Structure formats: structure tokens, C-alpha cells
Amino acid sequence: MTLRPRRSVLYMPGSNARALEKARSLNADSLVLDLEDAVAPDQKAAAREQVLAAVNKGGYGDRELVVRVNGFDTPWGRDDIVAFANAPIAALCLPKVESAGEVNAVVQLLKQEGSNLKLWLMAETPRGVLNIDEICGADKRNEVIVMGTSDLAKELRVPHTPDRLGMQVSLQICMLAARAHGLDILDGVYLDIKDEAGYAAACEQGVVLGFDGKTLIHPSQIEPANRAFAPSAETVDRARRIIEAWEAAKAEKKAVAVVDGKLVEVLHFEEAKRHLAIHEAIQSRV
């Protein structure tokens, strides 16, 4: 089992040359080079060229590179997609996706361009959340769902509270759809860069909700996310013991075992294998 860790996924404005440079040395699992909302309209074309030059120059190591393009219905979306269709990146991130049809239109264009890029899809409008099942299933290129909680809060007209009560249904609907389609799913950004305690609590909440990682806006948010979204030492230790116990039970033609006084069945074995695989993938990054 090989898994890609996506604990920390850092956005940066494509118009910010310093951030594009700095990202080459940051310990984020993935980088989203943004051409959409972090770039002013009169900077769009220049940012596209700058991001293309940066990814072609390379130096990002094994960080997963993703470009967030502008919406297909904007003056820049189509040109963004064509520009990056065959660039040395892993995926395009599509903002504010609301239907499977939108995904299909992008896939058609990528096919015309001979591109194999994967797609990350942002859930950040009420319509997008309501249609998330068909969006997730629209194409086999789909790999990750990204919660756009800033836009979502605005559209839902809910405040940003620590418990995110007004967004819980949307978060959990998207979680269900992502998992039903075997996709990864990332939590939204935490806007208060200086609020360390609030941010740590938000990461913890993201873990409890089941997210694979968190989207970030500042380098200071990387290490806390890397810690929060990695299996803990206790989880890894227990995973190893579950695998050992399960394999011993299987050799005796049994379907159950007991570890630390708790029942272990095949589902726990599979869960343990996943924890170990993600741990090993993280270890191979550092």
C-alpha cells in the first residue's frame, strides 16, 4: 500500500515571487500555487507566467505541486488550464466547482491538450456541496476534495466560530462523498496566523472529522499540521502490534485476536496497515 501524505497543503499567491521561492525550502507536503482569489485581476497573466517559470525551474523536491486555476467561466480559466496542461505539476485545483459538467468540460480540454494531470476540486459553495457526490464521481482524474471554508462561510452567511457549527453539515457531507469515491479530502484554511492555540484546536477538529490534512496560508502553520495529521507514535506502535496479532491469529485459522484487551478483526488489521503505510510514507519524506 503506497499513500501520499497530504498533512500540510500550503497556498501561495502566484503573483508573490518571494513566496514561490521560499516554498522550495518549506516542509509542506503539498503546495498550491494560486492563480485565483489571491491574485488581483490585473496581475492574472503575469502570475500565470511567473508560476509556469517557477515550476519549470523546479527545486521543489518531492513536494506535490498543484496549481489553482481560475474558474472555467472567467476570462482566465481556459488559458490557465492550457498553460499548465503539460507542466511538471501533479494536479490542477479547480475552484468553486458546482457540477459534474464543469469537471467534464475541464477533462475534455485536458484530453485535447494531451494532459494526464489529476484534479483537485474545491467545495466552497452551497450548490457545490449539494452536488458533491456527482462531482466526486465525475472523472477518474479526481483525486482530492478541498474545502473552501472562507467562501463557504460567506455564501452560507455563517460566522467563523471555533466549533464551526454553521459549516458542520457541509463538511460532513463532503467527507461522506469523498470517502464514498475513495478520494482524499482536505480541511479549509485558518485565517488568524497569530492565533496558535486556535489554530491547534482547528487542526485537532480536522483530525476528528477525518480530514487527511489541512490547507494553509502561512509557513508557521506547516509544522502543527504535520504533527496533527500524522499517526501518533502510540497509533503506529499499536498498528504494528495489531498487524502482528492478526497475522498470528490468521496462521491459526482464526478471524479474531485481542490487543491491549480490545477485539481485533480484519477491519482493524486493514486500518492498522493504512496507519503504518502513511507513517512510512511520512518517514520517507523527512
Ligand SMILES: CC(C)(COP(=O)(O)OP(=O)(O)OC[C@H]1O[C@@H](n2cnc3c(N)ncnc32)[C@H](O)[C@@H]1OP(=O)(O)O)[C@@H](O)C(=O)NCCC(=O)NCCSC(=O)C[C@H](O)C(=O)O
Ligand atoms: C497572509 C500573508 C499575506 C502574510 O504574508 P507576509 O506578511 O509576507 O508574512 P510574513 O512576513 O510573516 O512571512 C514570513 C516569511 O514567509 C514567507 N511566506 C509567507 N506566506 C507564505 C506562503 N503562503 N507561502 C510561502 N511563503 C510564505 C514570506 O515571504 C516570508 O519569507 P522571508 O522573506 O524569507 O522572510 C501571506 O502569508 C499569504 O499571502 N498567504 C497566502 C494567501 C493565499 O494564498 N490565499 C489564497 C488561498 S486561501 C483561499 O483562497 C481559501 C479558499 O479558497 C476558501 O474560500 O476558503
Ligand SMILES: [Mg+2]
Ligand atoms: Mg475560495
